[in-house]
Amino acid sequence: MKRGWDWDRLLLSAREVGLSRDEFWRLTIREVFQEFVIAKRKARSEFNQAITQAWYGAKFVGAGPKLKTLSTYLLTGQTREQDPQSMLSSLKVIAGGFGGTVRPVTH
16 A cells, blocks of 8 residues: 655646646645645636626627526535534545545644
8 A cells, every 4th residue: 555645646736736846845735735725716716707707798699588597607615614524534535536644633
């Protein structure tokens, strides 16, 4: 069983969201994952902006009666709070996807 992070895969993902190599290596793993969250939110915002423009364009040319309300086309963020067990399950999936494991915190 492979232990630890798949650093090559993490670096590629970081580059895809706009981090340089130097930025990637200067950040902690927590900061890298924060950058992934920021990139996801930015992509969602850009998508919603494009959909909004297209929706109003369609309304302008007379497709209004055929359209659902704008909100049905928009991506939204998570609307409910995750419970700790759900957070741990999500973290395990993410860590596993990058070749890592979740270890219990020891003080």
